[in-house]
Structure formats: structure tokens, C-alpha cells
Amino acid sequence: MKVVVQRVKSSSVIVDNKVTGSIGKGLLLLVGIHQDDSPEQMEWICNKILKLRIFEDEEGKMNRSVSDIGGGILVVSQFTLYGNTRKGTRPSFIEAARPDKAEPMYEDMITYFKEHSDLDIETGKFGAMMNVKLENDGPVTIILEK
Numbered sequence: 001m002k003v004v005v006q007r008v009k010s011s012s013v014i015v016d017n018k019v020t021g022s023i024g025k026g027l028l029l030l031v032g033i034h035q036d037d038s039p040e041q042m043e044w045i046c047n048k049i050l051k052l053r054i055f056e057d058e059e060g061k062m063n064r065s066v067s068d069i070g071g072g073i074l075v076v077s078q079f080t081l082y083g084n085t086r087k088g089t090r091p092s093f094i095e096a097a098r099p100d101k102a103e104p105m106y107e108d109m110i111t112y113f114k115e116h117s118d119l120d121i122e123t124g125k126f127g128a129m130m131n132v133k134l135e136n137d138g139p140v141t142i143i144l145e146k
Contacts, residue, residue, distance in 0.1 A: 001045050004142075027074070039105070050116065075122070
């Protein structure tokens with residue numbers, strides 16, 4: 001599993017001219033699911049994200065997590081994170097999980113966040129063409145991989 005974590009002032013997802021998810025201050029997660037990923041890996045990443053100290057405290061140091069600040073989380077599926085360009089110039093996506101595996105794991109991730117936090121959890125739409133808007137904060141971007 002690979003997740004690009006972006007600290008944002010705000011972020012939203014639009015599908016077919018309709019907002020499917022929108023948050024204020026918090027984290028935008030671009031989530032790639034590998035064909036070999038397990039529920040244990042997903043839980044590890046979710047726990048890491050909830051505790052990741054990338055928000056500033058009163059002294060300007062990154063000491064607070066999204067949970068500490070009561071921020072939002074916007075979860076967006078993105079199989080292209082597993083695009084392989086080692087050979088040629090057109091990415092190959094054979095390492096990305098097929099939709100029959102990826103979609104349930106994506107949904108399980110959303111459920112995990114909702115069950116293990118009191119945060120506002122918003123989403124994109126799995127498999128849809130999405131327009132993602134964000135206002136980076138920092139910018140702070142972290143890549144997690146498990």
C-alpha cells in the first residue's frame with residue numbers, strides 16, 4: 001500500500017460536477033493499493049496516518065497529528081501510484097490491485113478511520129474520474145508505504 005499524505009488548508013473532490021467530499025484543515029490521502037496488500041498493512045497505514053505528527057504546535061514545530069487538531073481526512077483512491085515507468089514511457093499498472101480487491105480495501109480503510117477516530121472522514125468515488133482540489137499547507141507532503 002502506498003499513500004501520499006498532503007497536509008491541506010482545504011480539499012475537495014468533484015465527480016460529474018458534484019462534490020463527493022470536502023474538508024477544511026486536515027489531510028488529503030491519495031491511496032494506491034497493491035495487488036499483494038493485506039488488511040494488516042491497511043491498519044498499520046491508517047494508524048500511522050492518525051498519529052503522524054505533521055501539524056504545528058504553538059512553537060511552530062510539527063508536533064501535532066490530525067487527531068490532535070481535530071482535522072478532516074479526505075480519502076481518494078489512486079491506482080496510478082503503482083504506475084511503473086522503468087521500461088518505456090507509458091506506465092504499466094500491473095502491480096496495482098484489481099478493482100475487485102482494491103475497492104473493498106479502500107472501503108475498509110474509510111471504515112477504519114470512522115471507527116477509530118472522531119474526525120470528519122470524506123471520500124472521493126472509487127473508479128471514477130475525479131477532479132481533486134486542494135490548498136496545500138506548507139506544503140507538507142509525506143509518502144507512506146507498507
